[in-house]
Amino acid sequence: MRIPRQFLCLFFVFSLPASADDEAVPERAQDLNYGTVLYEYYQGHAFEALTALKVATHKGGIKGHGDHPALVEGGLMLSYGMTRDAKAIFESLLEESNSQQVPTAISVSPSSRNQAWFYLGKVLYLEQDYLAALESLAKVDSVLLRTDAPALFQEWLYLKGQISQHRGQNLSALAEQIELLPEGNLWRAYLRYNQAVSVADKHPEMTISQLQSLSQSLGNTLDKENSDFEERRALREQCLLTLGQLQLQLTQYTHAIEAFKQIRLDSVFSDQALFAYSIAASNMKQYGLALQALNTLKARSLFTPWLQQVPYALAYVYEQLKQPELALDAYRAAASHYHQVSEQLEFDHQTLTEQKIMRALKLDDAAPLQLGIEPIANDAYGHLKVEPLDFNIAGLLSSEVFQLGLRDLHELYKLKFSLARWERQLDSFSLMLETRGQLRDQRIEETVAAIESQQAEHWVDQQKDYLAQITQAKRDEDMAFFASKQQLEFKTQIQSVFDALERFPEGEEKNAFIQKIRRIKAYYDWWVADQYGVNLWQAEKQLIGLTHATEEFNARHVKLKQQIQSNQQNALLASRVNEGRERLKRLSLELDRRLDDARLQLVQQVRNDLAMQRGEIQQYLLASRKAQARLSDLLYVQHNQVKRVTPDSPTEAKSRETEVEQ
Amino acid sequence: MNFLKLRVLIVFAYSTFAAAEPASESVITDDSEPKSIAISVEDLKRQVIQLNRDLFILEEDLLFPANTQFAVYLSLDTGKFLRLDSTKLKVDDEIVAAHLYTERQIKALQRGGMQRLHLGNLKTGEHEVTVFVEGIGPNNRPYKHAASLMIDKGTDVKALEVRIRDESSTYQPSVDIVEWD
Numbered sequence: 001m002r003i004p005r006q007f008l009c010l011f012f013v014f015s016l017p018a019s020a021d022d023e024a025v026p027e028r029a030q031d032l033n034y035g036t037v038l039y040e041y042y043q044g045h046a047f048e049a050l051t052a053l054k055v056a057t058h059k060g061g062i063k064g065h066g067d068h069p070a071l072v073e074g075g076l077m078l079s080y081g082m083t084r085d086a087k088a089i090f091e092s093l094l095e096e097s098n099s100q101q102v103p104t105a106i107s108v109s110p111s112s113r114n115q116a117w118f119y120l121g122k123v124l125y126l127e128q129d130y131l132a133a134l135e136s137l138a139k140v141d142s143v144l145l146r147t148d149a150p151a152l153f154q155e156w157l158y159l160k161g162q163i164s165q166h167r168g169q170n171l172s173a174l175a176e177q178i179e180l181l182p183e184g185n186l187w188r189a190y191l192r193y194n195q196a197v198s199v200a201d202k203h204p205e206m207t208i209s210q211l212q213s214l215s216q217s218l219g220n221t222l223d224k225e226n227s228d229f230e231e232r233r234a235l236r237e238q239c240l241l242t243l244g245q246l247q248l249q250l251t252q253y254t255h256a257i258e259a260f261k262q263i264r265l266d267s268v269f270s271d272q273a274l275f276a277y278s279i280a281a282s283n284m285k286q287y288g289l290a291l292q293a294l295n296t297l298k299a300r301s302l303f304t305p306w307l308q309q310v311p312y313a314l315a316y317v318y319e320q321l322k323q324p325e326l327a328l329d330a331y332r333a334a335a336s337h338y339h340q341v342s343e344q345l346e347f348d349h350q351t352l353t354e355q356k357i358m359r360a361l362k363l364d365d366a367a368p369l370q371l372g373i374e375p376i377a378n379d380a381y382g383h384l385k386v387e388p389l390d391f392n393i394a395g396l397l398s399s400e401v402f403q404l405g406l407r408d409l410h411e412l413y414k415l416k417f418s419l420a421r422w423e424r425q426l427d428s429f430s431l432m433l434e435t436r437g438q439l440r441d442q443r444i445e446e447t448v449a450a451i452e453s454q455q456a457e458h459w460v461d462q463q464k465d466y467l468a469q470i471t472q473a474k475r476d477e478d479m480a481f482f483a484s485k486q487q488l489e490f491k492t493q494i495q496s497v498f499d500a501l502e503r504f505p506e507g508e509e510k511n512a513f514i515q516k517i518r519r520i521k522a523y524y525d526w527w528v529a530d531q532y533g534v535n536l537w538q539a540e541k542q543l544i545g546l547t548h549a550t551e552e553f554n555a556r557h558v559k560l561k562q563q564i565q566s567n568q569q570n571a572l573l574a575s576r577v578n579e580g581r582e583r584l585k586r587l588s589l590e591l592d593r594r595l596d597d598a599r600l601q602l603v604q605q606v607r608n609d610l611a612m613q614r615g616e617i618q619q620y621l622l623a624s625r626k627a628q629a630r631l632s633d634l635l636y637v638q639h640n641q642v643k644r645v646t647p648d649s650p651t652e653a654k655s656r657e658t659e660v661e662q
Numbered sequence: 663m664n665f666l667k668l669r670v671l672i673v674f675a676y677s678t679f680a681a682a683e684p685a686s687e688s689v690i691t692d693d694s695e696p697k698s699i700a701i702s703v704e705d706l707k708r709q710v711i712q713l714n715r716d717l718f719i720l721e722e723d724l725l726f727p728a729n730t731q732f733a734v735y736l737s738l739d740t741g742k743f744l745r746l747d748s749t750k751l752k753v754d755d756e757i758v759a760a761h762l763y764t765e766r767q768i769k770a771l772q773r774g775g776m777q778r779l780h781l782g783n784l785k786t787g788e789h790e791v792t793v794f795v796e797g798i799g800p801n802n803r804p805y806k807h808a809a810s811l812m813i814d815k816g817t818d819v820k821a822l823e824v825r826i827r828d829e830s831s832t833y834q835p836s837v838d839i840v841e842w843d
Contacts, residue, residue, distance in 0.1 A: 028774065032735050032821055032842060035776025042770035047711070054715035082704045408703045415710045422717050429724055576720050583713050587706070594702055 030064030031056070041072060046080035047414070067093055071116065081411060083123050087132070090120055111148045114141050118152055122159060126400070130163045137163070158187035165194055174198075184221045186228055189214060189235055197242065204246055211243040215262075234268065241269045241276070248280050256280045271297060271307055278313060287321045308613075311337050312620050315627065324631050324638075331628040338621035345614040352607055354409075354599045361397070371406075371413040396609045405602045412595045419588050426584065429577045437570055444564050456553065463550045470543055474536065479528050482535035487528055494521050722781075731819040732784035734759070734791070738771035739827040744805055744835035746771070746826065747797040751780050754789050758782055779824065784815045793824045795837050811839040 029035030033056035040049035053073050056062050062069045070093050077086035121136035137160055146153040161177035174195050181188035196210035218236035223229060244259030257280045263273040278293035294314045297307065315330030348356070358371065396402045473481035483491065497517050504510045722731075734751055738744075746768055751759040759780040763771075771777060792810045799805025813820060821842040829836045 028737065029776055032733075032776060032823070035735060035737060035774070036778050038773070039767075039770050039775030039777050042773050042775050043766050047707075047714075050711050051714045051718060054711060055718050058715060058719060080707065082707055084704060085708060411703060411707070415706060418710065418714065422714070425717070425721065429720070432724065573720070573724055576716075576723075580713070580717050580720060583716075587709055587713060590709075591706060594706055598703070 031062045033059065034062040034065055034069060037062075037069070037072065041076060044079075046076045047418070050076050050080065071112065074116065075119075078119060078123055081407070083120075083127060083129075087120055087124070087136070090116055090136075110141070110144060114144050115149065115152065118145065118156055122155075125159050125163060127404075128166075128400075130166050133159070134163050134167075154181055154185055154187045157181050158191060161191045162194070165198060171195065171198070184217070186232060186235070189218055189232070193235065193239055193242075200246060204250060208243060208246055208250075211239050211246070215239040215243060215259075237263045237267045237269045237273075241273055244273065244280070245276055248276055248283075251283070253280045253284045257284075265296075271300065275307070275309065275313070278317070282317055282320060285320075287317050290317045291321065308338070308341065308617060308620060312624055312627075315624070319627070319631070324635055328628060328631040328635065331624050331631060335621055335624035335628055338617050338624055342614055342617045342621055345610050345617060349607055349610045349614065352603055352610070354603060357602060357606055371410045396606060402602070402605055405598065405605060409595070409598045409602055412591060412598055416588075416591055416595065419584055419591065422580070422584055423588075426577055426581050430574075433570060433574050433577065437567065440567065440570070447560065448564070451557075456557070460550055460553070463546050466546065467543060470539055477532075479532045479535075482532060482539050483528050484531065484535055484538070487524075487531065487535075490524055494524055726781055726783055728819050729817045730783040730785065732780075732782050732815065733778060733819070733821045734780040734793075734824060735821065736771070736777045736779045736824040737775075737826070738768070739825075739835075741768065741772050741826075742828045743800050743833060744795075744826060744828070745798040746795070749779065749796070749824070750794040751824075752792040752794070753782075753784065776823070784820065786815050786817060789813050789815055791822060791839060793837065793839060795824075795826060795835075797835075799835060800833055805835065807835070807837045809837040809839050811841070813841065 029038060033052065037049050037052045037056060040052055050073065053062075053069065053076070056069075070089060074086045074089035074093065077083075077089065117136050117139040121133045121140070124130075124133035124136060127133075137156060140156055142153065142156070145156060157177045157180050161174045164173035164177070165171075174191060178188055178191045178195065181191070192210065192214050196207045196214065200207040215236050218232055218239065222232055222236070226232070240259045240262050244256040247253075247256035247259060257277060260273045260277040260280065263269055265274075267273070274293045274297050278290040278297075281287070281289035281293065291314070294310055294317060297310045298314060300307075311330070311334035315327050315334050318327035318330050321327075469481075472478075480491070494517065497513075497520075501510060501513055501517065504513070726732075732753075736749060738746060746763050748760065748762045750757060750761075761777070761779060767777070790810060790812055792808055794806070794808045797805050809824070811822070813822070823840045823842060825838045825840050827836050827838070
């Protein structure tokens, strides 16, 4: 009867948009990295979400969400089983925000803060760290929790009551929590039950009275319409079973039978109730009723180890019914059964491995259990939802110690698989860097060849030459040097006219032409002089552009040379890959060690349990054989007495002797 | 005969004094061993997360350097008008990502999570990004929508968000691509 309802809240409480002023909080993620963290977080991928959160922190943190990412981190750690880290985060964050009392700085609502303390306390309680759990629960603002989350408030009272009981404190502390819970509340019923059971050793009558009152109260509040109907009914039946068993111990057989009768035949407690009923009936000499109960049990599979008592008890009842032949057969069958079970347990004990334990478990959907594989369902506290296939492990599986061991083993396998993935990735990174290096070398060769073919050095020299010429012409104010293309063409034309006139015959006409061309030349000179400033500016502009281009080329060239000489970036990446590989190796070794420890611990738990079961079975085997011998003797004596009256045939006598020997 | 009574009492001692715990909070018998293992597992987890973080960053630096890195995220509004089924992302006529959504992923998106739909490299210059969204729209009708955006990839990381929202004015979902600085 698992009740996941209280666990479901764990993820949700930390995901609320927590702020001092909830109205002002944006609904959307204000940071892409935070959005991806939430995406993993809401899917229950705590490991991936924590990694994403760490990556985001490394890249400069999450912006626009105040301290809420830290609260989410705490919640993630809590659900990922990193309780101590979560506690440290909550303590620094929540206490700090509590002391600041500045709403704008905290961005964690008092409600979320309160619930964070509650869940931390609850996880610590489940881990049996009662002192730390109490510390966290003490930080919960009870008034706020009562108005904000009444269901959590009731559970908070329950947890406090349980802790006070576990720590062996004065029972008045427990009574105080019970009083604070409303009448008819299920948490109150649990606490009342535990309160009653805790005094059973010293004051059994008081326990009986309390259990009677509790079972009656639970019976009165049973309502099929209520969601907690099943749970309430189961608790009532557990209450009745305990009550009956206690009455049985105190030899109040009639009352015990009355209590057992109220437990349904299809209840989870019906096996125990039927067996206890048969004991009570047997003690009241009502062997028929006892036999009926035991036969009902016999028809069921002997799934739980304690039900191994049934074969012996059946034979015992036959004996009490004065049916020695039937009893002898039953004792013989019981001995054979115990012998077989004992052999099996011994074999299991000797050959127990982790794989055998896993084969004895199955998942909710009947699939075989393979630890470390993602689809295994678990609750918010990491407990795996598995069922036993082998009855020898059923009792152990229900214990928190085994559950925690299984959870840890599963988590360790997950980590191992994650590391194995990185190992493969790092191999491919190395290959990639190697290939990248080769490509780089090839590109460098190509670039060097291209630079050489373009005679880049020659152009740089030419640029220097131009610079020198221009500087000189500027100093000399050599206007012709800076003449434009058009002006140069005109100059050529004028010169060609002068040349042509040289060949002309002397005379008036020639003189007129010379006069004319001289005027043109004078105009041209004036024009060039007038344009000198403009032409100089044009030339300088071109030169500046060329200088810049040359400088850029030089800079690139230098950089290229540096790149050719050193491979710093790739080397840095390669060193990071190598460093990662080293860390991975160290962690893998550590992980293997932890896996061995966890595996050994789990196997040892099962081995101890099997040894304990075998010890019990051995006692039943011994008792069955003794009873078998005793009855055989008895029957033999009785037979001999009859024989004296009517002698037996030799064959019959021989067969009886063989039977006794057996 | 006494043996049976003795055994019965042993069995009773188990069941009678077992404290009642709701659900999986089963009876605890020994608490010293698991705690030490739990602490070491916790310590290992911390170290693995740290290594995981460093290797993720290394992977990103190696495969998606900042000057060419291009990432597309997807966010979903309450999803009142669209039950998201699948998305497809195209960059310059080439499909670079496609995704089919599970119920769990949709819920994670609806609660404010953002899916990194694509992480890749892109040359500097202009590119066209197109996203195709499919699902069940209003009145249980199949819904298909595409949105495009021309982007100019510089030498910094370029991040886009495909934003699927409910338009209460039109009772239709809307799909936009938004650039992040």
